[in-house]
Amino acid sequence: MQLSSNLNTPTTRSEIKSTTIYSLSWRFYAINFILLAILALVFLLWSRNENLDIALSRMWFDPLTQRFPWQHNRWLDLLNHRILKDAIIAGSVLLLLRGLYLREGRRILVALLAGCGPLVVGILKAHSAHSCPWDLALFGGKAATFALLDAVPANSGPGQCFPGGHASSGFALMALFFLWWPERPRCALLALAGGIVLGLLMGYGQVMRGAHFFSHNLWAGWWVWLSQVLIFAGVSFWVNKTRKRDGSH
Template sequence: MSTNKSNQHDIVLPIHSENSGSCDPQNLCEAAWRERWMILMPLAILLAFTIVCFWLPIDIICSRFFYLSAFDGWAGDYWFSEDLCYSVSPLPGVVLGIGAIIVLVIGRWSPELAARKPVARFLLCVVLAGPLLLVNAMIKPAISRPRPHQLAVFGGERPENVRYVAPWQLSAIDGKSFPSGHASMGFLWMAPAFLYWRRKRWPVALWMTLGILYGTAIGFFRIAVGAHFLSDIVWSCGIVYFSGLAMYLLLGGWRTGAFETQQPNKVNEITAASEAAAQGLQPEAQAA
């Protein structure tokens, strides 16, 4: 008799233990603290690179490599691939941004798309916060850094006698070189990596590599035509990275299953079946 009761008790034990997610952060502060090295290390690299740009002519040396002469202009002006790169640079923003909007709008009538709303909301926020808001709407107009082809050292004539301005240094010249808007759109391919953050290493590595390579390729051609400095490209990468990490934290991506596709029907079926099984066993236990 006692053996039968113990077997029945084992059947109705809960499927998941309450302490199974004890290692996961419980709030935003704990989640941010867990990502402290993913915040501090890239930030330290960016700050160190910026300080070097103030002391050494890294940007000028890099741009001079592509400058032919005052008459011939820039090497990238003669490359067909530069025009192609300029045209495809908005592709990540268009694919991720418009795709997210479609999911959010049509998801009102489609249960399958509605289950992917958390993913769409995250991607749309990264697109809006990174390239559109921070890069193009706020930092570029505020810094107003002159472009390489505007500098007197590279044959710039309008306005006259324009000198080099280091990154994050304010300028009165209407150049809007810092940071690169086109490169920031290319680096957007890094955004899907945060959907797998702390869960799957290979997708994170894949999307990060794709975003860095795509954005770097666009930045290379933008430097080749005298439109941007090397530091413009580096900071574009950093801004997009921190935008993705910030949205991951603020939208609760650190919570278990936050970006996973929801399947409420299956969950309800499992819950109902377990409850029915438990209720069916209770009369038998009492009779025994």
Template sequence: MHAPSRKAFYLTNLGVPLLLAGMVFVLFDLTQLDRLISNLLLDPTTGQFPLLHNQWFEKVTHKWPRILPNWTGEAAIIGALLSFIWPLLAKYPRAANSRALQSLRITPVLRLSAKHRRDFLYVVVAFALSTTVIHYLKSHTSVYCPVETTLYGGSQLRTEWYENFTWFSKAGEGRCWPGGHASSGFTLLALYFVALRYRWQQARKLLVAILLVGFVYGTTRVLQGWHYMSHTFWAGIFVWLSSWLTALFFYGRLALQAPALRPPKILPTLSVSAMPASLRPE
């Protein structure tokens, strides 16, 4: 199986996200679609979002899910740090520290971390870059959350991100665009690009699962009135671009577009009794 062409690679990984960005901008940012969706979630009697102050829902959908990206990032940092220990042990095998670590039988872990140092460092950088991009956009657009605006009982005026955007200075106190909780789920896209590097057969299924996690993270905040639906789409687009560009720097295009490895075919074996007489050993 031949690897896709360079054109197909960039159309898929860059062209599709940019096309989605254009569609989100036209369908959501230039219309009232976000507000219409949020209005459907309001309690008609109180005019409030029913789940806004639900502590159980907040804990289950906002606080607990943070464990997944947080632990992934922490594991990558620990793995990256450990990856520098094994080369020192190999260089000075008779040193007291080296003998002590070998006696604890953790050298296989250190050897494995050194082998995958690039992957650990990639995940760390991808997480950091994605988080930086999201925080930059939040502070340079000053978009307030729905429940903070006068539309839903708040004190701030609703504005679109492009109305306040500034390149080099903070636009204001609003911090709602793109969706931060959704972006924390989408940061796991870094694992998808690691899977691509190793040509893992299940990489596409992993991608679907990660996208689903990000959309679930974002949608729960929409249900509470803390975000509009478009904020989730924008978060996914920016995190994808950040993770993909970082992967391109760490691994290169050819590694990321190599076809998935196929499991070896197992040829059926015939028992001696099932063989033709002319092929049976004497």
């Protein structure tokens, strides 16, 4: 009798619930897709009018030497481009391994979400005709700049610089939102905000080096969150549909 009572305590139910893959409401997805649509319009206007991007990059460009002085800065490269990125990758791998060891589907899914966002950005970046600021004639290079959705000029340069790949590593931490949302919504929102801030900071470090325009990083965050929301929606729908079907037998 005592054993039966212990198994039905709220603590036990909460512990079981925290390891499962849950479903989010249609309202959640509607709000997110509306916000993403609004942000896409804002980012598109920003990218079409390149003046703000160019102004931010010129703050870190030396017209006398025709180069970005911070491009090969050892500390900026070490802290922002290596240590932070490697720490995020290591943390995601550890989360995945812990999820596999404990057989916790939610941890496994969140770890995969953290990797899928940067993967999507990497694929888009690899097929982009937009070159990095340090390759552009505006900043001492040879390539032509062109606005997003414009025709690609003949001298577009090496390309492969849109969206911002490095910033996507910081934005990947937004996946932690899905780990904590049901039981600890405050932690989930803090994780979401932290991922946004870290992505923007890591992206701005690349702006300082001349590796990206700032809008490249904004689009990186947009694509990371969109991919994470869509993948979570698909996986959670499939898992819970399977769970209900198996429970009906």
